Amino acid sequence: MEGTDHVVATCDMSTDLSAMVVFHMVKEVLMVVACWVLYWVDTIGTLITNFSDIDHRWIVTNPNKMPT
Numbered sequence: 001m002e003g004t005d006h007v008v009a010t011c012d013m014s015t016d017l018s019a020m021v022v023f024h025m026v027k028e029v030l031m032v033v034a035c036w037v038l039y040w041v042d043t044i045g046t047l048i049t050n051f052s053d054i055d056h057r058w059i060v061t062n063p064n065k066m067p068t
Helices: 013-051 054-061
Strands: none
Touching: none
């Protein structure tokens, strides 16, 4: 039985097509998740930048006094 140690599979078009569709859907979902994560990272970074400003920090620590 030399030369029969591997099996050549036939191409099943329906399986290949469904695999491509699933792959495409997974790729689209991952892209949406990546965009959502980047949006929130940017938003949180902007909030941290805004609240780390010295004027904002002064107002938060001294709410009864207004800066001059």
